Amino acid sequence: MARLLRILPVLSLLSVIGCTDPPLESETTDSATMPPSTMPYDPSQGGGVTGYATGGQVDPTTTGDPTTGEPPPPMCDEALKRCAYEFTYPDMGETSVDVMGSFAPDGWSKGAAMTSDGTNWRVTVPVPWDTSVQYKLRIDGSMAWIPDPNNPDQIDDGFGGYNSVLQPMTCEEFTCEAASCAVTQDGGFDWRDSIIYFVFVDRFNNGDPGNDALTGVETAADWQGGDWAGVTAKIEDGYFNELGVNTLWLTVPMNNTSDDGLGTDGHMYSAYHGYWPTDLSQTEEHFGSLAELQALVAAAHAADLKVILDYAMNHVHITAPVYVDNPSWFNPNDNGNGGDCVCGAGCSWDGADGERCWFTDYLPDFDFSNQAARDYSIDNAIQWIKDTGADGFRLDAVKHIKIEWLLDLRARVKADIEPMSGQHFYMVGETFTGDKPTINKYVGCDKLDGQFDFPLRMQMAYNVLMRQGSMNELADFFDANTDYYNGGAAVMSTFIGNHDIPRAIHLAEDSPVWNNQWADGKDKAWNDKPGLPVGAAAFERLGLSFTLLYTTPGAPLVYYGDEVGMPGAGDPDNRRFMQWSNYSSGQSWLLGHIQDLGAIRAAHPALRRGSYARLGADADSLTYSMSGEGETVWVAVNRSDAGKSVGGLPGMALKDELTGEMVEGPSVMVPARSARVLVAP
Structure with a gap:
């Protein structure tokens, strides 16, 4: 009896515009592969469809078939067609x-799973449009x-x-697969295309020494002179375009106190x-x-370049x-x-306490169950958008506010901002936790477009930078993460470094400075500060992590200075002033690699909008594909300290976009601590 494979007519058509909010899950974590760890908390901080041929072209998205009355076909990018x-x-x-x-x-x-009719096992599967599929x-x-x-x-x-x-x-x-809320279907900016660069303004570039003013605390915790004039200068110099990023996240723009404050480490x-805002206007x-x-x-x-305001x-x-x-x-x-x-002292960081606790005794916590307070805050946020023309928000400490605040903000943005801009206003949140259901709680078309993917960062740091566990x-x-948040419709921001954890380069050293990927690095923030690693290995491992970020779903983030592997322990040492010159050979290589x-991500829409599929993995290697937009890109990763033959690839000639080399599948040699990003020539 011959096995049968055929296309079936689709009995019902699904709309792509919009997305769904999945129910909250009861489990507390989906990080079974992550080793037990201490998780510190952040204390701060398209394709169109032609009309029916009835004597002239009509708009099928509004009229359907004028002769039969059938509903219109769905409208979606090819990457979403099935x-x-x-x-x-x-x-x-x-x-x-x-x-x-x-x-x-x-x-x-x-x-x-297939089901049997007594003669044959059968299952109907939606497969990606114009994309080869491997199966067993x-x-x-x-x-x-x-x-088969x-x-x-x-x-x-x-x-x-x-x-x-x-x-x-x-x-x-x-x-059509469910489209992200952050995907504009009418030609506007697609936030899946975003590569975000976190500009930590005070530590980035000093364009106007006239606004420098110190408070007298230790230098590492004092103002250091970076400003918006300095950022603008780097925009006009082409730094960000040359780096290949297209979105800038700027630190909080509103006026802060001039007072000093005591940190949990005893330093001012x-x-x-x-x-620490004072005058919000x-x-x-x-x-x-x-x-x-x-x-x-x-x-x-x-x-x-797009601009996101913190x-x-x-x-x-x-x-x-x-x-x-x-x-x-x-x-x-x-209490x-x-x-x-105070969070962690008198009240918990989590649960109901987490929504009412003060981060310190000098930071009063908004009660957003109070409608007047919520209205004031939302009005202020909307005014910042109108005043600046910003394209999105990075929202701080999301799990510490009432979810009603997010619902109100999204409604106001849809009503007051997007009709004027003609663009989707992207909102990404920070929820510093390894608990995926908690992160997912705040993601949806009526809330956040996505959040920073802390669980993914910690898993990558453990497996790739620290070389623990297996690939x-x-x-x-x-496999479990790709379609987890909002059913896969979220545009999560993926990252390897940020301002609340030690610089990632130190986990990539031959002997990692910390043995826990969740370590806050405060033990070396003031004394015994780590220096720049010597040799190439640490930079290559960090580069490999960025290769994974740039070739998997999400909006990858570059924390300022990580493009050159800047050193630094925990806060405030991870916020050293940006290094603009005198790079080591490892730093120069890493900058060129990013x-x-x-450039590779920009050239291949499958890397930004395609579907991820695992092709193989073992102790030290991982092979996967990104398919969509009429193309497939294959990625072969080797974390080990020796060259390795990595399989799971198609048996044909392939071009490595990183080196320009031609290789032959189904297995290719991947050098130590590197990857090949492969396309059909």
Whole structure:
């Protein structure tokens, strides 16, 4: 009996415009592959569709077929189109048959279960548009998977066996995967295309020494002179365009206190970081005037760069007029048991306490169950957008506010901002936790477009930088993570470094400075500070991490200075002033590598908008593909300190976009601590 494979007509068409909010999950974490660790908390801080031929072209998105009254076809990018295929296999007494493959992000891990009609096992699977699919059959749940015996198209799987191959195909009737809320369907900016650069303004570039003013605390925790004029200068110099980023995240723009504040480490700090706001309607005097911020945004837009403003909504400084004049808008610093309600001291960082605790005793916490307080804050956020022309927000400490604040902000943005701009306003949140359900709680079309993917960062740091566990673990994590947030519709920001953890280069050293990827690095923040690593290995490992970020779903983030592997322990040492010259050979290589990655990602839309599929993994290697937009890109990763043959690739000639070399699949030699990003020549 021959195995049958055919296209099925699609019985119902699904709309792509919009997205769905999945129900919250009951589990506490989805990080089973991550080793036990201490997780510190942040204390701060398209394709169009032609009209029907009825004597003239009409708009099928609004009218449908004028002769039959049938509903219009869906509208979506090719990367979201799916054709329905039926796999069949003769029933010879098996207890179960599953199709496992690259047709879905979790296709190799979960697969698609077939059902038997007594003669054949069958399952209909939506497969990606115009994209080859590799697959195998799993019989009776066996670990020994087999290629389809009746499909002659096979390629070496790189592990001594073969995968069956479905050749690229299109269909007249197709369904559409749920599109991200952050994807504008009418030609506007697609936030899946974003590569974000975090400009820590005070530590980046000093363009106007006239606004420098010190408070007298230790230099590492004092203002250091960076400002908006300095950022604008680097925009106009072409630094960001040459680096290959297209989105700038700027630190909080509103005016902060001039008072010092005691940190948890016993040192005094200034408000150089921007998270101690006082006058929410005025710009930070150390950064410049509103006119200078507007000039920065205008210069960025002229250079095809988007601008995201950091917005701190959880609290203000105790000297802020809004607190002095409206104390009822804030939670009392009272835990109800005779003590203060400071996060981690008197009150918990989590749960109901986490939404009312003060980060310190000089940072009053907004009570956003109070409608007047919420309205005031939302009005302020909307005014910053209108005043600056910013394209998005990075929202600080999301899990510490009432979710109603996010719902109200998104509604106001949709009503007041997007009709004027004609663009989707991107909002990404910070929830410093390894608990994926908590992160997901705040993501949805009526809330955040995405969040910073802390669980992914920690898994990558553990498996790639620190070389702990196996790359199989990372592959398993990717399988479960790719479509997790908002059912895969979120545009998460992926990263390896940020301002609340030690510089990533030190986890990549031959002997990592810290043995826990969650370490906050405060033990070396003031004394015994780490220096720049010597040799090439640490820089190559950090570069490999960026290769993974730039070739997997999400909006990758570059923390300022990480493009040259700047050293630094925990806060404030991880916020040293930007290094602009005198690079070591390792630093120069890393900078060039990230520039190359930016160019490769820009040249291949599959890397930005495609579907991820795992092709193979072992202790030290990982192979996967990104397919969509009419192309497939294959990535072969080797974390080990020696060259390694890595399989799972198609058996044909391939071009390595990183080196320009031609190689031949299904297995290729990948040098130590590196990857190959492969395309059909």
